[in-house]
């Protein structure tokens with residue numbers, strides 16, 4: 024299946040593995056690359072050294088196939104990791120939650136490509152102006168930090184407003200979804216929740232079972248976890264973190280964990296939290312508690328004290344296929360839908 028995205032990024036299928044912390048590892052990225060999609064290596068919770076090692080491991084596994092690495096610019100250590108992606112000349116760099124003009128300039132200088140992740144019109148236009156080669160447009164249905172507007176409306180609205188390829192994210196899990204995204208003017212889809220529940224995904228087995236049995240009604244969108252509106256599995260851990268966020272001491276304790284994970288000096292992080300004024304300080308405190316909760320949810324499968332980002336599309340996820348099976352199924356399903364629609368709209372004999 025060819026689109027502007029597959030042509031520009033040199034992949035066989037218009038399918039992207041979202042950059043999910045602890046999940047989008049070199050092995051997952053490679054499984055997606057071998058199956059013809061584009062995998063985004065998540066660097067959000069990696070130190071600089073771990074980021075370099077993950078890039079090297081991904082290269083070893085994918086050979087000449089393209090892959091991407093992400094930097095969520097809002098997180099501590101993200102700018103450093105973005106610079107490492109650039110130094111290592113990663114073929115595609117994906118950035119979100121920040122200004123990426125300097126990333127576009129540096130990546131284009133070595134012949135790489137940039138994908139910006141956005142949730143609003145304003146940020147889509149800014150990213151295009153800054154030089155992004157494609158956009159991931161994330162709607163309201165998405166796991167974690169999707170937009171306020173649903174994919175059904177956000178994707179065509181942004182596709183109309185920009186000239187670069189648009190990859191739709193939030194609510195996609197099967198061939199019908201891919202066909203619908205293409206009909207909305209997108210050039211491909213990115214999937215998080217669906218890829219999380221695959222054989223190769225390193226998420227805790229309990230969370231694969233949870234996503235298999237959850238319905239579309241079993242997620243919650245709240246800013247009580249990490250300070251920004253995010254969607255997660257409806258489980259006791261969400262309330263637990265909400266309570267934790269009421270006590271500032273927890274933030275200082277948990278910021279130690281962020282510091283260790285990202286290699287960011289703890290003293291600077293803690294001082295930053297304390298010195299950033301009441302509003303930002305509250306936000307950073309929640310972020311510190313949120314990081315710990317996401318690790319507990321994703322890695323430890325702890326639904327009591329941890330939080331698992333989960334999209335509404337979990338209601339369409341009821342099995343655990345391999346990455347290759349999933350990609351074949353999504354592409355095959357979209358082709359079937361496209362043929363059925365072409366048949367339905369073809370003029371019948373005599374017309």
Ligand SMILES: Cc1cc2nc3c(=O)[nH]c(=O)nc-3n(C[C@H](O)[C@H](O)[C@H](O)COP(=O)(O)O)c2cc1C
Pocket residue numbers: 041042043044046065067095119161164165166167168192193194195213214215216217219321331332333334335336
């Ligand atoms: C378990 C899990 C972890 C995620 N972690 C991150 C993350 O660390 N950074 C990020 O930007 N998005 C993260 N996301 C969101 C995805 O990148 C993506 O935007 C979203 O999953 C797309 O919507 P979908 O779940 O409906 O496919 C995560 C999603 C899931 C399911």
